[in-house]
Amino acid sequence: MKFLRVNMTERTVKEEEVQEKYSKMGGRHLTSCLVADEVPPLCHALGPNNKIVIAPGVVTGTSAPSSGRLSVGGKSPLTGGIKESNAGTPFSQRLGRLGIKAIIIEGLATEGLWMLKVDKDGAELISAENLKGKGMYETADTLFKEYPLKNSSLMGIGPSGEKRMAMAGISFNDPEGRPSRYAGRGGLGAVLGSKGLKAIVVNDAGAPGVSIQNIDLFKQGQKKLVEAIRTHDLTKPGGALNSFGTAILINVLNEVGGLPTRNFSSGQFKGASKTSGESIAEKVKERGGAGMMGHGCHPGCIIRCSNVYPAADGSEIVSCVEYESDWAFGANCEIDDLDTIAKLIYHCNDIGLDTIEAGVTVGLAMEAGVISFGDGNGAIDLLDQIRTGTSLGHILGNGAEFTGKAYGLTRIPTVKRQAMPAYEPRAVKGIGTTYITSPMGADHTAGYTITTEILSVGGQADPLDPKGKVELSKAFQTATAFIDASGYCLFIAFPILDISDGMEGMVETINGVLGTNWTVSDVGRIGMDILSIENDFNAKAGFSKEDDRPPEFMRYEPLPPHNVVFDITDEELDKIWK
């Protein structure tokens, strides 16, 4: 196991031994810890002192199910705080198999645009001038011609990252080579852009594989976890996620009045059913061709919630139309045409944008009157302005809060300057608490209380009731931080919360790899350690409890149809990290 340290100023790559301190860490645990140890919290996120850390999870690269997740960490140019952004991709598995625990990218290139080539024999920086300004699809085409998909995976940034825009995500390829898997949130693509690093290609031919300390324990755990995933209604083959994708939630959230609509001015969208997971599945069936449900973001995933969305003629528009992206351009912008939504997602993938931030930003531009709500072609034009870097593009490319400020708006659905995802805090108060208190800024994946509040997994809780939501969010946030360190997909939470054998199995696979003796009770402890590291970084970056607050309008603007405001008090919110 080793670290690769890439210095863009010196244009050097060094292998480093992994210090004991970091030896049991992976994924988010490792990225957050390295960022906290090496990045001055008050540095300019696009300046010479920020770093990007890329780390596969602990079990990533093994045969553990649905474990191909990767964490990317750094100081976020969007939130100004620490950021871990997470994607599922074979890139992560290849890194794991090469024994690379983390890649640390530091400094700023004084000239040129560069890419990093990594394989079993080492790593080097080579010119990427030929990729300058290129979209991610062309970038992927070009690179996979030279570095075939069979052994290679790709990470890259689009034009938005090169332009150092705070909405720029980091793209990774899916099993078929599409640059469609994103560590999207928090603008880390802009940090890579500031450093002059366009892409990384990892080739794992001849890699040693992940070293497993206790193979029997690992296999035992793996079996239990596979069994749980294959049993649970949400995750089993032919289950909800596999059949309809994550957009199965569109109708569900709409029914409970928690689907943010028209820039968070309502909780219900007339066009919801037209943009639902059921409609996606129907189109895929109807149109055939390239379309498919049950697509996986990395080999070894047995949940397979991704999809490939086809045009009327059967050609591929994009992979994938998942819930958050679908909602961001759908209900949030009042666009009820799936084909248009799919095209918007394609453009985000190509330009290098976080679809959540992009959709909320477009919604704010609509509220400002730049274009009208529901104007799908107008929305595509806005994304194109980000691509080409017009003045308007430089507003939009810097995200939702920036765009709202540019036009003096007050209904800006952000926390810590990051756009809220697809669940209305006023109607679903546990997830609202997660948005507000997560060190990441508004982020559903940081503590996905929807599990309990909406899906009745791991218990039940009334989404409208403020009581107990701080505790619920805290429990989810701590467990999530652990899962984000493991390399497992967050969706294993559904089976392991309902099936105790699954939970045990997860911990056993990790103990198997690391040679540790953690129990289920260590999950919360380690998760809390990770969150403490992150909250501590943020405090040193200038965050205070006043940053753990909802946007003011959610306190005084009642949300239809329930006509509710966000009514968890500041005092309650402040209890979460005490």
Place this chain on the structure above:
Amino acid sequence: MKFLRVNMTERTVKEEEVQEKYSKMGGRHLTSCLVADEVPPLCHALGPNNKIVIAPGVVTGTSAPSSGRLSVGGKSPLTGGIKESNAGTPFSQRLGRLGIKAIIIEGLATEGLWMLKVDKDGAELISAENLKGKGMYETADTLFKEYPLKNSSLMGIGPSGEKRMAMAGISFNDPEGRPSRYAGRGGLGAVLGSKGLKAIVVNDAGAPGVSIQNIDLFKQGQKKLVEAIRTHDLTKPGGALNSFGTAILINVLNEVGGLPTRNFSSGQFKGASKTSGESIAEKVKERGGAGMMGHGCHPGCIIRCSNVYPAADGSEIVSCVEYESDWAFGANCEIDDLDTIAKLIYHCNDIGLDTIEAGVTVGLAMEAGVISFGDGNGAIDLLDQIRTGTSLGHILGNGAEFTGKAYGLTRIPTVKRQAMPAYEPRAVKGIGTTYITSPMGADHTAGYTITTEILSVGGQADPLDPKGKVELSKAFQTATAFIDASGYCLFIAFPILDISDGMEGMVETINGVLGTNWTVSDVGRIGMDILSIENDFNAKAGFSKEDDRPPEFMRYEPLPPHNVVFDITDEELDKIWK
């Protein structure tokens, strides 16, 4: 004495008795205290819960010399913290004479654009639809036709304020009716814009005048203060400020290497002498016509540091070309032509912009490559884009930090999101400390240590030496807060620091008006009270000690010609408010 409370939502105006708590307060003391008492620190600055408070100083409206200052307070849409912005104008004197201690503007108009008419019989809101989108010169022309200058004064916002841009200041008229005196800093014009209030006209015909508790003491103090002002080299008739205006400082700061040049990348400007106060005086003499030096911003000023800058044909370009404005578009943008600088100031006055924020913003646009350094016509075009509200205008109109972020720049000379004025923190460390630690964000007037560091008034201090600068800045900040409450111009600091009779005289005039028994030693205590109120508001608005930091580049980028960084440590900085 009374408060006028204007509710824009209800469209009502009420007179209120002044509570005992506020009875001895004026100016900044009163605005900051009312804002702290009535505005929720976490409210959206452009939302329904922010307020604007307008208050003349304690002695404003009396015959005390150079005392026509006005404070405007509120939560700043630029900094996110409390703001007091200060102008010298007859408007303030008329308010004082009407016995109006403060105007409090609250709520948001649901429709329309409004103006407030105030006279001895009361106040009312009337439609200002006819002024919609109008620049301040046309606004002033229109209003002074209806409300003659003889008895009336004007406050207003330009198109930038109506568009709720965070760079929008609040305009007041000078004695001849020019809308050229600005409470510029912190974007309070945007707050008025959000409330739908375009203008206020105050008519003081038949006003009772300021009530003075001890007229003999007042007169005694007035005499001492007048004598001190008339004696000191900087403030006396025919002295430096009177003869050359504040731009006398251009050559001085350039010589010490502290004149921020080319967006804070050097401390010296080749074109400095062409833009100096001496050059202004020369042009005025040469060209004659409307030109004049020794112009006053309000009747009763005996310093008279303002000017009227003429074109080659003797017609008026603008009043006035003062140091900060001259520098902002001059050295900072590498524009060395005074006529162009004067035109840029005219556009700022008309559009309703803070010249400091505007000039630093244009410098950042130049650094981003939007236009070139030195391109005066390009700069005028940029201001015009703010006026018309193009996409680029919506970037620039939101200020320097916003513009720097839009283009992913790292050399952004701001503190608490407010642009730095015309003194380089790396070369003049006391003023740097003021920028960094003031609750107002970067602001030279908050604690003008230039007095001692550069002008050797009130002692001497080496500008390059970090030692003792925290104490120096604190002393100036506390004394300044007191002066900002008094209604006196800050420039009385020069004579009263050097001439102890002058200091006594100032305190006596205040005691005369209020019937208090304050001594010179109360100045620091009351100043500290004001600063504590402001710092406390900011803490509740989410500020922490990490907001009292220089921009990172000033820590690692040495400034020519001295090749110095800002080297007062964080620990030293943190001592200031402890």
